[in-house]
Amino acid sequence: MASTVATEKRPGYGQLLRTPGAWTFLLPGFFARQPFAMLTIGIVLLVQHTTGSYGTAGAVAAVTGVSMALFAPQSGKLADRFGQRAVLLPGVAVHAASGGALTALALADAPLWALFAAAVPTGASVPQVGPMVRARWAARLEGSPLMSTAAAFESVTDEFTFVVGPVLATALCTGVHPAAGLIAEAGLTVVGGLLFAAQRRTQPAPRPAATASAPHASALSVPGVRVLAVAFLGIGSVFGGMQVSLTAFSEEIGNPGVNGVLYGIFAAGNMLAGVACGAIAWKSGPRRRLILGYAALTLAASGLWAAHSAVLLAALGLLVGLCIAPALITGYTLVETLVPASARTEAFTWLTGAVALGQASAVTVAGQLTDAHGSGAGFTVPLMGTALALATLVTLRSRLSPKARGRIAARGVGHRVPVTVD
The missing domain is CATH 1.20.1250.20 (MFS general substrate transporter like domains)
Structure with a gap:
């Protein structure tokens, strides 16, 4: 038992991929x-x-x-x-x-x-x-x-x-x-x-049948899921704004081929941060990590519009990518504590759909701004999207804590580790 507990305190990818049936x-x-x-x-x-x-x-x-x-x-x-x-x-x-x-x-x-x-x-x-x-x-x-x-x-x-x-x-x-x-x-x-x-x-x-004791309810009826959906709209604005603005920037400097390199650096930052997040045994609660991670993402996005060289934009893009993964990962982790098992797939699709909607909206807005004012204006879209989402997270952060009955249920099925609540 001691070895099992020790392993759980330091969860890693090796242990995850040994999950039966994974x-x-x-x-x-x-x-x-x-x-x-x-x-x-x-x-x-x-x-x-x-x-x-x-x-x-x-x-x-x-x-x-x-x-x-x-x-x-x-x-x-x-x-x-x-x-x-x-x-x-x-x-x-x-x-x-x-x-x-x-x-x-x-x-x-x-x-x-x-x-x-x-x-x-x-x-x-x-x-x-x-x-x-x-x-x-x-x-x-x-x-x-x-x-x-x-x-x-x-x-x-x-x-x-x-x-x-x-x-x-x-x-x-x-x-x-x-x-x-x-x-x-x-x-x-x-x-x-x-x-x-x-x-x-x-x-x-x-869960095919709804009953009085376990009725079917939309995952969006959970306040915390609505807050997370707004946060993920902001993440989608980063993806959409970066795609359009990086393309426009590459054309403005007369080197369209550099677009793939710049976006690849941005994506690489996201991947590296994702790998690191999964290897860390976090001591702080997920709500606190989400707000801090989103604040870092907003700060990183605030400098994109002012970048006038490919090298500087690559560095800022890498930093933005490094900040996206912690926000995404913590948001998905919070869903598991906020909604019952009967609504988890729906909850995850609300977040995925929010990213897609934010991306589609950002592509449209960034395209119009870029056509009118250049790539610098297009890069303000990730900043605006993340700033609005951060304000929502800070204002409604109390809704990201599971209700008391959710915490009791989470401990009641043989769990050795209680859910962390900020």
Whole structure:
């Protein structure tokens, strides 16, 4: 027993990956979530090729992102109620069909309204594999200190996906055919989604029937989830603002190729911080870590607009990336203490959808500011988004503490480690 307790005090990735059954959903889950990182860039490259307009391409991609943000939580709620497999199978079919329709319409020079009409179901049906993987971790690690390690591991996996996915989609669109990126995205969705859905033994048990003692309630009814959703909107504003503004900055200095390097440095900072967060045995509570991490993110983003050299922007981008991972990881860790197991997948999809909505909004606003005033103005979008989210977190921080009955329940199922409450 002493050795077990000692191990729990210093949770690490090795112990996490030895969790029984973990690899059965991690490997198919990685391939199943890869298309999510390919979708936006695949749409932009295809629609820009067929219309000649980045504005039109960005608008179609934004419709897809907003649609996903609005429908993803409903997908998560259905997965909690009926099981992940029951939602994944029809979702994969709808996404492949609607993505194929969007590709065909773009190649046929269809009018913009038709592209929008196809973009809505394409975004709405994006399989929410990332939140489903997090829900499987939560089900298998109920009350364990390894939950924060699992959240860090998933953050690193997400970031790695967003490094590999856009590069793969860009290579296919530019080296094979402008539609190849979206075609590959649809194919990976079908194959990866079906393989992930086949792993029935590790999916959380569905809660099909509501009762008076355990009614079905939306995860968004939990005040803390609403606060976290606002915080994740701010994180999405960083991703969207950085994508547009780094592209514009690279063109302004006459070196478009440096865009990939700058964004890669930004993503690398996020990955490195994610790895470090999962290896640290934290002594402070998650609420305090979230507020401090978000304050650091806001401070780092405040200098982006003033950078006038690629070297300085690379350094600031690395710093911003280092600050994003702690905020993301702590937010996902807090969800496990705020919502019951019957609503976790939905809660995770609200946060993922908030990032997508924040990103779509930031792409639109940063694009307009960049067109009118240059890349420096576009870099103010991450600052504004994170500052507003930080103000919300500080003002409503009391809502991020679990209720008394949640703490009692968390200790009541054989947990050796109580939940930390600030």
